[in-house]
Amino acid sequence: MLPVEVTGASILLDHVTKRFPGQLKPAVDGLTMEIPAGKIVMLVGPSGCGKTTTLKMINRLIEPSEGRIVVDGDDVTDMNGDELRRGIGYVIQAGGLFPHMTVATNIGIVPKMLGWDRARIAARVDELLELVSLDPALYRNRYPKELSGGQQQRVGVARALAADPPVLLMDEPFGAVDPITRLRLQDELLSIQEELQKTIVCVTHDFDEAVKLGDWIAIFNEGAQLVQYDTPERILGDPANEFVENFIGSGAGLKQLTLTRVAEVGLAEAVVGKPGEKAAAVLSRVTTAGHGHAVIVDDRQRPIQWLSRRQLARLDTIDSSPDPKLPVVGHRATLNDALDTMLVSSAGAALVTGRRDMFKGVIDVNTIMEAITKAQGAAAEVSADAPVGLNTGVFPSPIVAEEPGQP
Ligand SMILES: Nc1ncnc2c1ncn2[C@@H]1O[C@H](COP(=O)(O)OP(=O)(O)OP(=O)(O)O)[C@@H](O)[C@H]1O
Ligand SMILES: [Mg+2]
Known part of the structure; x- marks a missing residue:
């Protein structure tokens, strides 16, 4: 394979807390987490544990109550939110497309805001449709309701990539499609990532999806408490505790088979x-x-x-x-x-x-x-480039993911 240029940016959540008004406990509690450039980080955990809140604080659709967000070394916590979001692609369930706009208009939204001329936008739309395996001639002028769920999702990914952002945030992007389409979209995302090397942060409910897609998996408990932040190999081979074991479910050995070609x-x-x-x-x-x-x-x-x-x-x-x-x-x-x-x-x-x-x-x-x-032997070794992940919040006894250099 040719060496590919990493176009993604590193992200650091630095002691980030989110308290929603009227809520007793913080939704995200003192989370510090490094997200390495060019990697896919999967966020998993039970419903309501703060995954979406964590994701939305990265592009500041939700403003942190405390802490800093650093993208590619720049503190973006006080940057203009709209400007920040133009550099961060965002994909949500069912694509989140605007129903009254064609596929082409949907995909071209951010380039248009960035002032690209029509010809450049049109060329980019076609290029992206090709990338997500939709024939531009057939699909560019359709409306979202004229597409299947999987096709809408592909358009959602194309739209998020439109202005070539270094960071892609995905919130259960394949949650609403059937299992077969889901596998195909996952394979597509992996091949797109092989080419583009973005930094992708992806929320999922599906642990198998996390194992398949993730370079790193963050397993959260309530309050975005990081229970384990590690490679899929190590999470399967050396789960931090019972909470993680339950999350993996039965057949960890079989799941490891997904990791090897x-x-x-x-x-x-x-x-x-x-x-x-x-x-x-x-x-x-x-x-x-x-x-x-x-x-x-x-x-x-x-x-x-x-x-x-x-x-x-x-x-x-x-x-x-x-x-x-x-x-x-x-x-x-x-x-x-x-x-x-x-x-x-x-x-x-x-x-x-x-x-x-x-x-x-x-x-x-x-x-x-x-x-x-x-795979079980390999799982014992902690990777030297393991990103930092820990909580300093008030939730009882946070279990800190292993850091490099610790005994
Ligand atoms: N706008 C809001 N106002 C008040 N509380 C909120 C708001 N958004 C989220 N919460 C609360 O914050 C906590 C975390 O919510 P979040 O949406 O981040 O969970 P999640 O992990 O994405 O869950 P799910 O898997 O169900 O999508 C929940 O207790 C939720 O009720
Ligand atoms: Mg959510």
Whole structure:
């Protein structure tokens, strides 16, 4: 992969407290939190714990009662709020689009406020629609009600990115779409982020989403008390306490599989055969290798069949017909995806393909078990670049996330 320029800005919440009038306890209580430039930080926690309040204090849609907000080294606590918000993209549930404006007008709002000329705005709108996988010719003149939930959400993301802000704030951006669309939007966000390297702060109710998207996850309790602020690996492998364990829910080991891609693990070799070969010859190679199966690949090295010894014994010549039910995963798939594929395959394993769908090897249950053990080992190490996160508020016994340099 080409090195990409980080265009995001670092954010520091410095001893930030928010007290709403008439509320007994602060919604956010003495929160100090570093958000590193170019990273995705996921905010999770029970309803009412202060996630949205924390997010909105970053762009000052909510003014902190105490403390400072620092973006890219500049204290923005007293900066003009409108000006600040032009440099910070904001995405809310269901896109938050203006219903009486077309897609293009919605996306062009901030560029227009910034005084861009029409041609530049139009070009930018089309560029952004492409980025979020919507055909500009089809969608630029539609109204939000003429879009599906997922499409509205994509337009919401495009609008937030319009003026190329270094920071993107997202409040349950994929909360209102169906699970399949949600996975697709998550993948899209990750590929956009690979390209743009923004600083993204994202609130979610979905812990799996936090694990999938987050470079860092902040787990809050009431009063935006930071219970653990760490990598997904460490939160899964070394939860700070019972509160975090409950939050993770069951199957932490399985969730770790979402963190690893098939390309990162060692694959088993396979006996490979070609159409036109005598089945007996392939069978004898399988027997010699002590394997149970042979993979048949076409002339472009793409797997087309996976034959057991018994199947080989019944055949004369290997034919070239592809098996539509072949358990294949791409090397970019997560181990979780691979496991799903394996479980439905009669071989209890899956074939892995790489570039141009070429056969790379076999992934089996042993590989998955090893990956889980390894992830648990890796989880023990605290990253040296762990951002600071702590509370100094009055809530009982705040549990401070581990800081680098502490014993
Ligand atoms: N404008 C307001 N006036 C008074 N209290 C408020 C206001 N906004 C939020 N609160 C209170 O502050 C606390 C934190 O609210 P916040 O919206 O930040 O929670 P949240 O973590 O985003 O919850 P959810 O997951 O339900 O969206 C809650 O107790 C809420 O009732
Ligand atoms: Mg909220």
